[in-house]
Amino acid sequence: MNTCTPQELGLQTQFTLPKRPDWRIGVIGLGGISRAHLAAYRSMGWQVVAAAEIDLDRARRAQQQWGIHRIYDRYEDLIADPQVEVISLLTHPTLREPVVQAAAQAGKPLQTEKPLGDDLPLCERMVRMAQESGIPFAVSQNYRWHPAVFFARQIIERGLIGTPYFASIEIHGTQDVELADHDFYAVCDDFLTVQWNTHLADLLRCFVGRDARRVLARTGRMNGQNFRSDNLLISIADYGEGCSGHILHNELLRSEMQRNECRVEGDRGSLIFSVWGTELIFDSQEIPGGARRLEFDAGALPNTFCGPMGDFLASIETGREPTISARRNLATLRQVLAEHRSAQAGGVWVEIEGQER
């Protein structure tokens, strides 16, 4: 098969990063995902000057490991800390609105982990609050910055496969076994439909460049599965005239045959890759010679969590809207909440109101 490099296609080979190297970040929540964020920020030289955590043992361990200057048990104190310029909220959605409110009052930019929230009116309220106070407010959807996705997005944006009419993501994983004892994911009611799907629905939106108008989702179980919520999801998204998407997500595997494949079809070509993969295959009518493999060095890109924060900090410097602003992310949230409702109703089409880009 023919090969090519990102350079030959004129693709961006580095994430969009801020000009200032020494941004001062305050982190709220020092749980599991904070380790990925802290490592990412450190790798870029962004300083974590303070953190807020209610579990003080956990906070002390993190402080030692990461050399965080100040630890608070109240997020209000972190937001008031004059050294903190930007807030990174890394808790579950049980804590969102009061932090947005306090950040808005303090005039400090805020990026939150996904999901933005689990209730649409609340999320719309938070977006309004941030808009009215003028603070930049974004969501960390780091999957868009996995290396294969980073290059796939650019291939699509350059029009190399034409106008997308179909995108699909298929995942077969083992989390029903690996996370069987997890204190949150194993017992929540929306593991695939909302918690996970926030990543996948966001990717589909990004691949097709449109927001879903209606969705239909079915979930399924395996006898003897560990998780409380169904660990098999099949969903269809209708993006309007001439464009559909599909997610097949199975976390029930009792084998080592894990698999992940994304496929984007356009009216001038096709694109296939794995979200976590190190290669990408595409065939474009814009480039004669048939299908080719894009060869890229995934290790040359920063950690995926640098992507959303780098974009956010750069957006603050230039005054543009962050790529994944909370306002834009409402469309992802509307889609996953509609999919959850559809699945709960046994798989009926659910219309999604209020979509705008």
Ligand SMILES: NC(=O)c1ccc[n+]([C@@H]2O[C@H](COP(=O)([O-])OP(=O)(O)OC[C@H]3O[C@@H](n4cnc5c(N)ncnc54)[C@H](O)[C@@H]3O)[C@@H](O)[C@H]2O)c1
């Ligand atoms: N991007 C990804 O790939 C990815 C992966 C895992 C989790 N996540 C997301 O990250 C978020 C957190 O997940 P996690 O696995 O780290 O959860 P976690 O339970 O391990 O950590 C959450 C932390 O927040 C702390 N906390 C709770 N209330 C607080 C408060 N009022 N003030 C300060 N700290 C408080 C908890 O004590 C805990 O340490 C979730 O929204 C989850 O969906 C994203």
